[in-house]
Amino acid sequence: MxxxxxxxxxxxxxxxxxxxxxxxxxxxxxxxxxxxxxxxxxxxxxxxxxxxxxxxxxxxxxxxxxxxxxxxxxxxxxxxxxxxxxxxxxxxxxxxxxxxxxxAVSAPRIDIRGTTKIGGDCEAETFDAQGVFSVGGLLNAGVVTIKLYGGCDAHDIGGETIDVRLAQPWVFLPFMGDRNLTADAIEGDTIYLESTRAKVVRGANVTIGEGCTIDLVEYTGTLTGSAGVVASRKVTNPTA
Amino acid sequence: MEPELISKKDLLLTCGISYGQLYRWKRKGLIPEDWFVRKSAFTGQETFFPREKMLARVERILSMKDEDASLDEIAEAVSSAPLPDTFSRDDLLEGDVVSAAALDLFADRHPGSAELRFAELLAVAVADTLLRSGDAGRDEALAAIATLEEGWTACEATSCDLVLLRKMGVSVVLIVSSVSELLVETDVRVVARVNLPERIEVLKSRLKSQERGVRS
Incomplete structure (x- = not known):
């Protein structure tokens, strides 16, 4: 060089x-x-x-x-x-x-395997987290894939596809504590959530899996699963 | 005056776009950061947008998409990315950004300056619009340039129009806020009204396509 x-x-x-x-x-x-x-x-x-x-x-x-x-x-x-x-x-x-x-963090591709704390917004086309993270601002990515190995949080999450699942660890993880995701608002087209606490989830097709607490779900297409959902409504007509 | 706002939810429903699209556009810089207005609502914090600007922007993005423009191309066209500080006459002519006639007017006013700052270029571009449409004569175009050179700093932050009025052969050039209505006496004719933000966008997209041409 x-x-x-x-x-x-x-x-x-x-x-x-x-x-x-x-x-x-x-x-x-x-x-x-x-x-x-x-x-x-x-x-x-x-x-x-x-x-x-x-x-x-x-x-x-x-x-x-x-x-x-x-x-x-x-x-x-x-x-x-x-x-x-x-x-x-x-x-x-x-x-x-x-x-x-x-x-702020901006990168088309972000892979998190360790522990990450971001103070500002985080933008990516592909955000793939299998670890512990915290985003102080908006996590905005085309495809958000989160495997929960610990406590994760973001102020808000927005994107096209948002997929949050509890990791299936192949080793025993005794020190990981609570494994969940916390966010104020989660908005996307296709959303799948497990072990998530959110005030509001908005999207086209929303699936709520196990271990969630969601105050409000608003959807335009389908809502699958309702355990832990306090209120939900289908949004259709702008004039209504 | 605070502009009328539209909530994110209403925007999506009105325009038929999805959350994913909106977030993608945000990432690509198609929607300025300061258009996202966060307000507390009964469901917690909600995002609002300045209604008119946002609807116009979404329409523009969707129409450019219909013409098969990529998001990057749209971003270039709508972004407020920095441009060079000055522009040379030769480059402007070569890229057909403004006409030689309009540039000559500017050269008459400022003999010897071969480089134009953006505000000056905008003034020339507006004069160019007036000349090309045949609405304005040479003197009126000159007056438009002079008015913009002096008034530009005052109206840069807000949306303004340049207006050309004529009464019995006497012409007046003025800059008014885009939202204001003009009430004029009966003999006065509003010859032309040029929306400056729109003109700036056209100008920028020309400059950028010229830049691309030079690069390739």
Whole structure:
């Protein structure tokens, strides 16, 4: 990846990298990045403190990293511990470790296998969660697939297909506590819910599975299952 | 004045669109973030939209979809994504964004400036509309440019129209709010009324298609 305009840099012990344009930035020890960085690959195996914004094609955090500003990448993989104080945007975001993003998250493909806390809105075409997550704002995705391994929540959820199921763990999970999803409003075209608490669920075809508590379901097509549904109504005529 | 609002539910029923579609459009940036107005209702928080703007936007999106435009193309056409700061005369002519005649008017007013800022370009574009339709003469088009250059900052935030009035051969150019009705004396003729937000959208979509042309 060496290039005169994009030099590679590597911190193996303890060190500081100044902001700028790089090829590969590799932090294996403990490193501080001062300023905004634009690089092709950003890899953290140790501990990194990025005191600016980061723009990179691939971002891999296997160790622990904290980002003061926005993070923008094509392929972002957080398998360690990542803390983003700004917003995060990517083409593909995979979180298998522990991640906290204070701002908004936007990526066509989001896979969550670990624990994730998002402060702002979360937008994706495909949102696939098999872990624990919290979205402070709106979770808006074309296809939302959630397998509950723990307590998950979002302020609101909207999309085309929303599918929430209790995970069928193939190992015993004694420390997981309650496994459920909490949201104010869930709105979509096709909705399937299990173990969900929501104030209102609106959609075309709604299926309410086991373990739900829903104050109100509004549907235009069909409603299947009614256990835990306090009130439901079919919405048909705009003038009614 | 607070614009009339429409609830999300009513919007979907009125326009025959689904929640999924609406959320998709939101993700694609087809509907501006600040159009989503959250209000508390008896079922908790509900989302409302500015009625007129939203209905017009949905209609536009649906009609563009009928023409087989992709969502990205629609997003480009309706978005308020940043444009370059200035536009050169040559690029504008090459892309057929505005006519040479309208640009010449501007050049007469500001000799020696080859680059136009967006507000100036809008003024030229409005003058272009007036000239092309044959509604306005050269002097009137010039007056329109002058009025917009001075008044643009005041009306940028709200929806305004540029109006050309004529009485016994004397013409007046003014900018009024889009919602206001004009009551004029009997000899006065409203020659032209150009809705500025609409003109801006047309202008932007031309600029963007030009950009695409340059890229490809």
């Amino acid at each position: 060496s290039d005169t305009n994009r030099p590679d840099t590597r911190i193996a012990g303890a060190g500081t990298v100044s902001g700028g344009t790089y090829g590969e930035v590799m932090i294996a020890g403990a490193g501080t990045v001062r300023g905004d960085v634009d690089c092709l690959a950003f890899k953290v195996g140790g501990v990194a403190d990025v005191q600016g914004t980061l723009t990179a094609q691939t971002i891999t955090v296997g160790g622990s990293a904290s980002f003061m500003g926005d993070v923008k990448g094509t392929d972002v993989v957080f398998s360690g511990n990542a803390d983003v104080h700004g917003a995060l945007s990517a083409e593909s975001l995979k979180i298998s470790g522990v991640a906290r993003i204070d701002g």
